[in-house]
Amino acid sequence: MVIAFDPSLFGAKIGDGVMTVGIPVGIAIIFIAFALAGIYVRRANGEFDDLTREVRKELGDIA
Numbered sequence: 001m002v003i004a005f006d007p008s009l010f011g012a013k014i015g016d017g018v019m020t021v022g023i024p025v026g027i028a029i030i031f032i033a034f035a036l037a038g039i040y041v042r043r044a045n046g047e048f049d050d051l052t053r054e055v056r057k058e059l060g061d062i063a
Helices: 022-058
Strands: none
Touching: none
């Protein structure tokens, strides 16, 4: 929403150097994506595999 309504915000400089607000936001998005992928993999290998085993057991292991 910010990039749609106020794109100049991400171009605002932080301090005297070349760092802008967009750089840490971009880095944070990358870290959040890795964290969400890790959470999904952990759930998929644990909870979802158990549910799949239960369904296959109830269906008589058709597949």
